[in-house]
Amino acid sequence: MSSFKDRIIRAAKLDVNLYEEVEADKGAMVQAMGVVVISSIAAGIGVTGIGGLGGILMGTITALIGWYIWAYLTYFIGTKILPEPQTKADHGELLRTIGFSSSPGLIRVFGIIPGLGKVVFLVASIWMLVAMVIAVRQALDYNSTLRAVGVCVIGWIIQTVVLVLLFSILGGDAKPV
Numbered sequence: 001m002s003s004f005k006d007r008i009i010r011a012a013k014l015d016v017n018l019y020e021e022v023e024a025d026k027g028a029m030v031q032a033m034g035v036v037v038i039s040s041i042a043a044g045i046g047v048t049g050i051g052g053l054g055g056i057l058m059g060t061i062t063a064l065i066g067w068y069i070w071a072y073l074t075y076f077i078g079t080k081i082l083p084e085p086q087t088k089a090d091h092g093e094l095l096r097t098i099g100f101s102s103s104p105g106l107i108r109v110f111g112i113i114p115g116l117g118k119v120v121f122l123v124a125s126i127w128m129l130v131a132m133v134i135a136v137r138q139a140l141d142y143n144s145t146l147r148a149v150g151v152c153v154i155g156w157i158i159q160t161v162v163l164v165l166l167f168s169i170l171g172g173d174a175k176p177v
Helices: 004-012 016-024 026-046 048-081 091-100 103-112 117-139 145-170
Strands: none
Touching: 004 016, 004 026, 004 091, 004 103, 004 117, 016 026, 016 091, 016 117, 026 048, 026 091, 026 103, 026 117, 048 091, 048 117, 048 145, 091 117, 103 117, 117 145
16 A cells, blocks of 8 residues: 555656556545645645635635535536446545545645745646546546546536535635635
8 A cells, every 4th residue: 555645646646557546445535535635725825825824724624525526526427427338436436536636736835935826826726637637537437538528527617606606605705626
């Protein structure tokens, strides 16, 4: 079994084998959740000048909820609406692989450096999206990367709509994860 730090690095390097490994390792759920939390804290630190310390707590909670929702949506869309013939997955496999796809988000901590915030967050967002496509392709046993992209995009749109509605009902500012 790989160490937690090693898995984070391999996930950030977009190592396909890492995503297969955590898909199969039911014990990796705590590690996947840890990656989401650490990545969220890094983002919170990166925007401390904007959101303050309260932003770190709210960002972490929002990221955990978003991770769970997106993994469920991805599971549903990928296995029920857009499966390939060999697609076989459960919600846990997607939680683990998508959790590790948050690894590139650790660089968001560098957003605290004046003048770098927007660039760091843009690079992290693109990198995390690519990692998620790989995670989804592996967890759903897809041959088609384009299908994995489609599942991620559809899930992101639905999650964004849900979060916008939720925040508007609760009276907060909606900021997609």
